[in-house]
Amino acid sequence: MSELVDTLWLDEETNEVKYIDQTKLPNELLIKSTINLDDMFTAIAKLEVRGAPAIGVFAALSMYVLGVRIDGATLGDYVKEYIRCSNHLESARPTAVNLSWALNEMIKELDRFTMHRFQCSYDSKSLFDIILDDTLRGNLAYVLKTKALHIWENDIQVCKTIGENGIQFIHEGDGILTHCNAGRLATVRYGTATAPIYLAHENGMQFKVFCDETRPLLQGARLTAYELMESGIDTTLQCDNMVASLMASGQINEVFVGCDRVAANGDVANKIGTNGLAIIAKHYNVPVYICAPTSSIDMSIPSGKDIVIEQRNASEVTKMWYNNEMSHEKVKVYNPAFDVTSHELISAIITEKGVITGDYAKELEKIM
Numbered sequence: 001m002s003e004l005v006d007t008l009w010l011d012e013e014t015n016e017v018k019y020i021d022q023t024k025l026p027n028e029l030l031i032k033s034t035i036n037l038d039d040m041f042t043a044i045a046k047l048e049v050r051g052a053p054a055i056g057v058f059a060a061l062s063m064y065v066l067g068v069r070i071d072g073a074t075l076g077d078y079v080k081e082y083i084r085c086s087n088h089l090e091s092a093r094p095t096a097v098n099l100s101w102a103l104n105e106m107i108k109e110l111d112r113f114t115m116h117r118f119q120c121s122y123d124s125k126s127l128f129d130i131i132l133d134d135t136l137r138g139n140l141a142y143v144l145k146t147k148a149l150h151i152w153e154n155d156i157q158v159c160k161t162i163g164e165n166g167i168q169f170i171h172e173g174d175g176i177l178t179h180c181n182a183g184r185l186a187t188v189r190y191g192t193a194t195a196p197i198y199l200a201h202e203n204g205m206q207f208k209v210f211c212d213e214t215r216p217l218l219q220g221a222r223l224t225a226y227e228l229m230e231s232g233i234d235t236t237l238q239c240d241n242m243v244a245s246l247m248a249s250g251q252i253n254e255v256f257v258g259c260d261r262v263a264a265n266g267d268v269a270n271k272i273g274t275n276g277l278a279i280i281a282k283h284y285n286v287p288v289y290i291c292a293p294t295s296s297i298d299m300s301i302p303s304g305k306d307i308v309i310e311q312r313n314a315s316e317v318t319k320m321w322y323n324n325e326m327s328h329e330k331v332k333v334y335n336p337a338f339d340v341t342s343h344e345l346i347s348a349i350i351t352e353k354g355v356i357t358g359d360y361a362k363e364l365e366k367i368m
């Protein structure tokens, strides 16, 4: 794999979150820094940082960076502000569960610390009396930094393991189709759907990857094709509506995609178009593999019907990539960012804890 920088990281000298602004790719590799809640919210909402695992890790690092800058006389003030920031970040995007998962992990860590240190939990009244002195600030910073860095490092390890678990499905000479970007840019380093691909490439296997352009925000064209090309992988780009033609031509042996949330029955929310892709794949007898860290599995959601799907701005469809409006200025636009693929269309879910197939409800229950 080429030596691209990580997608995001903590600058430990300045206590800033650094990240690649993905809206500028593939034309410019712009690294941005942030210490500010509004900028962090915007980075997630505008997809400067995107991809389910990446927004989770970004949120965790952000909560540390915000935490060291919170003012307040008491621990109660601190906790109130911390939770306000966390709730605000959580509202930036609704579908990828990794965002709320990572924010919850950070809050649980804060809670564990206050319980251990003061024998009270963060929602306890007695918190309001504890003075926030320099020692306490230092302790809080230490605890939150350790947790945030753990989430960051864990993402790298988890993706590596997804690669190791998924490589068995790639064979010499295969054509692999992917949709959106579940690549290194959607995580800290290896990607989920691309992790088996990068590993197979490192092992010297020959294969071709076909990237869906991924309307309307072109994550496949702008990001996946970019990172695969930079890594020297044989890459072809096609528009989303060319998938059936491509599969009919016999060039695709398997589909690898990522996901934003897996429900308890194995239904999966992923980038809009994944469901159609899976339906076509079923017709052509092409297996569909979902690559998912267990942080994307949401056992509190019984089925895909219950997953909240983000609706985005009409201009992404009518204007964003064109010099002029590309449609009637008053036309109504349907622009969901994700769709749900039924578990019946999925050949396996590849996680860091193993490959799940068959009775998804039972198997998910076991690994979670």
Ligand code: MRU
Residues within 6 Å of the ligand: 047, 050, 051, 052, 053, 096, 179, 180, 181, 182, 183, 186, 187, 191, 192, 193, 219, 257, 258, 259, 260, 270, 271, 272, 337
């Ligand atoms: O809207 P995006 O670009 O954040 O959507 C990303 C996807 O749908 C990815 O496939 C998913 O988050 C998995 S990333 C490993």
